[in-house]
Structure formats: structure tokens, C-alpha cells
Amino acid sequence: xxxxxxxxxxxxxxxxxxxxxxxxxxxxxxxxxxxxxxxxxxxxxxxxxxxxxxxxxxxxxxxxxxxxxxxxxxxxxxxxxxxxxxxxxxxxxxxxxxxxxxxxxxxxxxxxxxxxxxxxxxxxxxxxxxxxxxxxxxxxxxxxxxxxxxxxxxxxxxxxxxxxxxxxxxxxxxxxxxxxxxxxxxxxxxxxxxxxxxxxxxxxxxxxxxxxxxxxxxxxxxxxxxxxxxxxxxxxxxxxxxxxxxxxxxxxxxxxxxxxxxxxxxxxxxxxxxxxxxxxxxxxxxxxxxxxxxxxxxxxxxxxxxxxxxxxxxxxxxxxxxxxxxxxxxxxxxxxxxxxxxxxxxxxxxxxxxxxxxxxxxxxxxxxxxxxxxxxxxxxxxxxxxxxxxxxxxxxxxxxxxxxxxxxxxxxxxxxxxxxxxxxxxxxxxxxxxxxxxxxxxxxxxxxxxxxxxxxxxxxxxxxxxxxxxxxxxxxxxxxxxxxxxxxxxxxxxxxxxxxxxxxxxxxxxxxxxxxxxxxxxxxxxxxxxxxxxxxxxxxxxxxxxxxxxxxxxxxxxxxxxxxxxxxxxxxxxxxxxxxxxxxxxxxxxxxxxxxxxxx
Numbered sequence: 019x020x021x022x023x024x025x026x027x028x029x030x031x032x033x034x035x036x037x038x039x040x041x042x043x044x045x046x047x048x049x050x051x052x053x054x055x056x057x058x059x060x061x062x063x064x065x066x067x068x069x070x071x072x073x074x075x076x077x078x079x080x081x082x083x084x085x086x087x088x089x090x091x092x093x094x095x096x097x098x099x100x101x102x103x104x105x106x107x108x109x110x111x112x113x114x115x116x117x118x119x120x121x122x123x124x125x126x127x128x129x130x131x132x133x134x135x136x137x138x139x140x141x142x143x144x145x146x147x148x149x150x151x152x153x154x155x156x157x158x159x160x161x162x163x164x165x166x167x168x169x170x171x172x173x174x175x176x177x178x179x180x181x182x183x184x185x186x187x188x189x190x191x192x193x194x195x196x197x198x199x200x201x202x203x204x205x206x207x208x209x210x211x212x213x214x215x216x217x218x219x220x221x222x223x224x225x226x227x228x229x230x231x232x233x234x235x236x237x238x239x240x241x242x243x244x245x246x247x248x249x250x251x252x253x254x255x256x257x258x259x260x261x262x263x264x265x266x267x268x269x270x271x272x273x274x275x276x277x278x279x280x281x282x283x284x285x286x287x288x289x290x291x292x293x294x295x296x297x298x299x300x301x302x303x304x305x306x307x308x309x310x311x312x313x314x315x316x317x318x319x320x321x322x323x324x325x326x327x328x329x330x331x332x333x334x335x336x337x338x339x340x341x342x343x344x345x346x347x348x349x350x351x352x353x354x355x356x357x358x359x360x361x362x363x364x365x366x367x368x369x370x371x372x373x374x375x376x377x378x379x380x381x382x383x384x385x386x387x388x389x390x391x392x393x394x395x396x397x398x399x400x401x402x403x404x405x406x407x408x409x410x411x412x413x414x415x416x417x418x419x420x421x422x423x424x425x426x427x428x429x430x431x432x433x434x435x436x437x438x439x440x441x442x443x444x445x446x447x448x449x450x451x452x453x454x455x456x457x458x459x460x461x462x463x464x465x466x467x468x469x470x471x472x473x474x475x476x477x478x479x480x481x482x483x484x485x486x487x488x489x490x491x492x493x494x495x496x497x498x499x500x501x502x503x504x505x506x507x508x509x510x511x512x513x514x515x516x517x518x519x520x521x522x523x524x525x526x527x528x529x530x531x532x533x534x535x536x537x538x539x540x541x542x543x544x545x546x547x548x549x550x551x552x553x554x555x556x557x558x559x560x561x562x563x564x565x566x567x568x569x570x571x572x573x574x575x576x577x578x579x580x581x582x583x584x585x586x587x588x589x590x591x592x593x594x595x596x597x598x599x600x601x602x603x604x605x606x607x608x609x610x611x612x613x614x615x616x617x618x
Contacts, residue, residue: 032159032333032336032337032340033163033329033333035340036159036160036336040117040156040160041160044113044117047109047112047113048113048164050105050106050109051105051106051109051110051113051164051168052164052168054102054103054105054106054109055102055106055164055168055169055172056168057098057102058099058102058103058169058173059168059172059173059175060176061095061096061099061102062099062173062176062177062314063176063177063179063180063311064091064095065092065095065096065310065314066177066180066307066310066311066314067180067183067307067311068088068092068307069303069306069307069310069311070303070304070307071088071303072085072088072089072092072303073303073306073307074303075088106165106169110161110164110165113157113160113161114158114160114161115157117156117157117160118153118154118156118157121153121156121339122149122153124343125149125153125339125342125343128342128343128345129342131347132345132347132348133347133348133349133414134409134414134415135348135374135375135414135415136345136348138374139375141226145222145226145342146225146226146229149339149342150225152335152336152338153335153339154335155331155332155333155335155336155337155338155339156335156336156339158331158332158336159332159333162325162328162329162332163329166321166322166325169318170322170325171318171322173314173318174319174322177311177312177314177315177318178311178315180307180308180311181308181311181312184304184305184307184308184311185304185308187290188287188290188308216261217258217262217264220254220257220261224251224254224255224258227247227250227251231247231251265331287308287309288309348416349413349416349434351433351434352430352431354431355431355432355433356431356433357432357433357436358424358425358427358432358433358436358437358440359425359427360424360425360440360521360522361390361425362389362390362391362425362552363390363391363424363425363440363521363551364387364388364389364390364423364425364426364552365387365388365411365422365423365424365522365552365554366386366387366388366422366423366424366426367384367385367386367387367407367420367421368385368420368421368422368423369383369384369385369420369421370383370384370385370407370410370417370419370420370421370422371383371384371417371418371419371420372403372406372410372415372417372418373418374415379418379575380403380406380575381403381406381407381410381417381575382574382575383576384403384407384572384575384576385420385577386568386570386577386580388552388553388554389567389568390425390521390552391551391552392552392567392568393555393563393565393566393567394552394554394555394567394568394569394570395554395555395556395557395563395566395568395569395570396408396554396555396556396557396572397556397557397560397563397569397570397571397572397594397597398571398572398573398578398593399573401574402572402575403572403574404556404572405526407554407572408524408526408556410422411429411441411522411524411554412434412437412438412441412443412524413429413430413434413437413438416430424437424440440520440521441520441523441524442514442515442520442523442524442547442551443515443524443526444508444511444512444515444523444524444525444526444528444544444547445511445526445528446526446527446528448499448504448507448510448511449498449499449511450495450498450499450502450507450510450511451495452494452495453494453495454489454491454492454493454495455484455487455490455491455493455495455510456468456471456491456492458495458499458510458514459471459474459475459510459513459514459517460517461514462513462514462515462516462517462518463517463518466517468491470517471491471517472491474513474514474516474517475510475513477516477543477546477547478509478510478512478513478516478543478546478547479540479542479543479546480506480509480510480512480513480543483506483509495510505539505540508528509539509543512528512540512543512544512547513543515547516546516547520551521551521552522551522552522554523547523548523552523553523554523555524553524554524555525544525553525554527556527557527558528544528555541562544562560583560597560598563583564583565583566582566583567582568581568582569581569582569583569586569594571586571592571593571594573593578593579592579594583598586598
């Protein structure tokens with residue numbers, strides 16, 4: 019009993035929230051639609067009510083003058099109902115489409131506000147599939163509520179009024195059979211709730227798996243993963259099919275229930291009316307009007323009987339959308355946050371500690387200063403915490419302890435917008451968005467002119483290969499930049515950072531995935547990008563940061579050495595000296611070794 023109460027409260031709370039968020043904005047539209055639905059209900063009831071006059075005047079009293087008047091009234095009622103149906107359907111569709119569009123925009127805006135950690139713990143493909151499947155739930159909740167109350171309930175009430183006016187005893191006979199039907203439908207709706215949510219989650223997994231396969235098709239084929247993935251996805255699809263079949267069985271159980279109820283009610287009425295006509299000589303007009311009202315009441319009664327089942331499915335979808343919208347963004351700006359004021363653009367870490375969710379501590383008291391207008395390189399074995407340091411500066415995450423200062427200002431006390439506008443970021447894996455080359459560079463600063471975009475491309479050593487493209491700067495880059503090489507994509511991401519004109523540049527192993535020739539071109543672009551800026555760069559090859567003003571060596575989340583290349587390379591037994599010696603001896607002029615490979 020308690021669970022039943024909680025479930026009802028949940029449906030009611032979602033319904034109240036949907037109405038509260040949308041009803042006021044569409045009050046006039048809903049009022050118009052409701053007026054049309056009232057006309058539909060009235061015209062339907064009028065058709066049933068007038069049947070007594072049709073039968074009695076035409077067939078019993080044989081009055082031809084009344085036949086034309088009655089039939090004309092019926093014709094007008096049907097015409098009015100047709101136009102009213104058209105008006106309410108179009109109006110509710112327009113409102114529904116607007117609601118879907120608004121929630122899509124709202125979801126997108128909210129997702130942009132969520133922190134990076136949310137996406138690290140949520141599969142993007144599954145999230146996209148969940149949104150696409152569930153966003154219509156909000157619309158369906160409102161439309162079902164409006165049509166059910168304004169059309170079906172009013173129509174049913176009006177027709178019941180007709181039935182009572184024609185024969186109250188027959189009406190009582192009909193409604194004696196209703197309670198078992200209502201009990202059965204509530205049982206079905208409760209079972210349908212959990213099945214619907216599970217089906218939505220499984221379907222999102224299906225779509226997510228397909229999307230990930232398409233995005234990683236090169237790896238799939240290179241490692242002959244087709245059969246393995248086919249078995250995996252097929253098993254998910256089979257499970258989704260079973261869930262969908264279960265929902266179909268549960269949903270359609272209402273059909274035999276309602277049909278059985280209707281058959282029992284109509285047969286009982288017919289038997290009772292027939293005996294009255296045979297043995298009591300009652301005129302058939304009232305009986306025909308009653309039966310007409312009863313038959314017309316069947317459709318709205320059936321829709322109302324299925325309403326809870328349909329609402330359960332719509333509410334499940336709406337609730338899953340609200341779960342996303344109710345996710346609180348972490349690392350919000352403080353209420354008293356001020357804009358970051360940049361002078362020398364000096365970055366300082368003071369005893370910073372950090373750990374990701376459910377993981378060991380990654381940074382354990384990191385302290386160093388990246389002087390303004392100079393280049394500071396972070397080096398060290400894999401897992402030392404270098405990328406974490408980079409990700410803390412734009413506040414993708416906030417440190418657990420310690421402070422990060424820019425020109426003496428704690429970055430947690432300034433607005434994230436002003437902080438990030440002072441930064442330019444080049445990641446290890448360059449990401450290009452749908453659109454042209456020019457569009458992707460201009461994302462760095464939307465107000466940049468075409469001349470500024472092209473100047474940034476020249477500084478990034480990208481101008482020549484761009485002009486060689488079929489449409490130059492207006493060439494579409496394809497999905498994730500698939501029409502360009504890795505080196506070309508990376509140079510475009512550097513151009514995007516350059517056009518931003520930010521005083522602080524963050525480089526996260528920007529050349530690690532490139533071949534030697536591409537790396538040389540990108541390194542030239544980076545050299546141009548670093549001039550006059552405060553640069554914090556994660557080194558993939560020590561040869562790329564020999565000229566850095568300061569090198570910070572990290573291991574196990576700690577800063578273990580600091581200095582220039584010459585100073586650190588001469589330290590006997592130092593970590594940097596060992597890394598330098600290993601790379602100098604490596605035939606591949608190689609990557610930084612893991613920590614286990616640098617022991618003497």
C-alpha cells in the first residue's frame with residue numbers, strides 16, 4: 019500500500035512540474051484547444067441525445083417535417099465537430115512541437131553547464147540516445163492530460179448525462195460493472211512503469227553501441243572485431259526486443275479488459291431494453307438514444323481507461339529527462355565571484371591536492387610557479403599527474419586542497435567565464451566540429467574577422483594546406499575532421515588557440531600522436547603560438563621543450579625537480595637526467611618511458 023502511494027505521488031509530482039513549467043507560456047493556446055475539445059464533447063453528446071427524436075418522430079410518429087430539421091441538426095453537429103477536431107489537433111501539435119524544441123534547447127544549455135567529470139562517468143552515445151527517446155515525454159504528459167480532461171472526460175460526462183436522462187436504471191446497470199475494470203487497469207499500469215523505464219535504458223544502450231561502433235569503425239575493422247561486436251550488440255537488441263514485447267503485452271491487456279466490459283454492458287442493456295419493449299410496450303426512441311450514447315461513450319471511456327497506462331509511459335520518459343536537468347553542475351561560480359584581471363598572467367600552484375571520484379590521490383601537494391610570458395614544461399612518467407595539472411587551470415575540476423593563483427587571484431574566486439577567456443587550450447587529440455575550416459578556427463573567438471582567422475592559420479602553418487583544399491577555408495571538415503590528417507587537424511586546433519588571443523596557453527601533449535614530419539610542422543606552429551604568452555606545456559618528447567624557461571619534473575603526483583634543461587640534465591641521479599639519457603640512447607628518439615623503466 020505504501021509503495022502504491024509513493025508511485026502515485028511520483029506521477030503526480032512529475033505532472034505538476036510539467037504543468038507548472040509549461041502551462042503559463044501556452045495558456046492561450048491550451049484555452050483555444052480546450053474550447054475546441056468542449057465543442058467536440060458537446061456535439062458528440064448532442065448526436066446521441068437527438069436519436070430519441072429521430073426514432074420517435076420518424077419511425078413511430080411518422081412526422082416528415084421533423085425529419086429534415088433533425089437531420090439538418092445532426093449534419094451541422096458533425097461539421098462543427100470536424101472543424102473543432104482539426105483546430106484542436108493543429109493547436110496541440112504546435113504547442114507540443116514548441117515544448118519539445120524548448121526542452122531540447124534547455125537540455126543542451128544544461129549539459130554545457132555540467133562539469134567534465136559528469137561526462138567522464140556518462141557514456142556520451144547513451145546520453146544522446148536517452149535524450150532523443152525521452153524528450154517527447156514532456157509533450158505527451160501535457161497533451162494526454164489536456165485531451166483526456168477536455169475531450170474524453172467531458173464527452174463521457176455529457177454522454178452519461180444523456181444516458182441518465184433517457185434511462186437511469188440502465189445507467190446504473192452499466193456502472194456496476196466498471197469497478198473491476200478500474201482495478202485491473204491500475205494493476206497493469208503499475209507493472210508497466212518499471213518495464214517502460216527498463217526498455218528506455220536498454221534502447222539507449224542499443225543506440226549507444228551502434229553509434230560507438232560507427233565512430234570507431236576503423237579500429238573495429240583493423241582488429242577484426244566485427245563478429246565480437248555483432249554478438250554483443252545482438253544480445254542487447256534481443257533483450258530490448260523482449261522488453262518491448264513485454265510492454266506490448268502489458269499495454270494491450272487493457273484491450274480484452276475494456277472489450278469484455280463493453281460487451282457485458284451492451285449485452286445487458288440490450289437484454290433489459292428488449293424485454294421492456296416486448297412486455298411493457300415502451301417506445302424505442304429513448305432506448306435507441308441510450309444505446310447510441312452508450313456506444314459513443316465507449317471510445318472516450320476506453321481512452322480514459324488507458325490514460326493511466328499511457329501517462330505512466332510518458333511520465334517515465336519525462337522523469338528521465340528531469341533526472342538530467344536536475345543534475346547540479348559542480349564548481350559553480352561563487353555568488354561574490356569577480357572577473358579575472360590579467361597583468362603578467364603568472365600561474366602559481368600552492369600545495370595543490372586532487373583525486374578523481376573513487377580513485378587514489380593524483381596530486382599530493384603540487385607547488386610551482388609558471389612565470390608570466392614564459393614557457394613552463396611539465397615532464398615525468400605516465401601517471402605522474404601532468405594532465406591533471408593542466409585540467410585544473412581552466413577549472414574542469416577543482417582541487418581538493420591548496421590554491422591555484424593567476425596573478426595572485428585564486429581561480430575559485432573568479433568567474434569561470436573570465437578565467438577561460440584568458441586561456442587557450444590545445445589538447446592531445448584535436449577535436450573539430452561540424453562545419454567549415456573557417457568555422458572551426460573562428461570558434462576560438464566568434465567575433466574574429468576573416469583576416470584574423472587567416473592570420474592565425476598562417477601562424478599555425480596551416481594556411482598553405484587550407485588553400486589546397488577544394489573550397490579553401492570554406493571546405494567542410496567532415497565528421498570529427500575526418501577529411502584531414504592528424505597533423506592538419508592539430509594545426510587547425512593551434513590556429514583556433516591563436517585566434518583567441520589569450521595570454522595563457524595550455525598544451526597537453528599536442529604532438530604526441532603525430533608522425534615525424536607532421537610533428538615538425540606542428541612544432542613550428544607551437545613555437546609561433548608560444549611567443550609572448552604564458553605557456554604550460556606537457557612534453558611528450560624532451561627534445562620539444564629543451565628551450566623552455568622552466569621544466570617541472572613530476573612523479574607520483576609530486577614535483578620532484580625544477581630548473582632549465584641544462585641544470586636538470588647535469589644533476590647526477592636526477593629523474594630528468596635519467597629520462598634525458600634514455601631518450602638520447604633510444605633508437606626511436608622515443609617517448610617518455612613509464613616509471614618502471616627509468617630505474618638505474
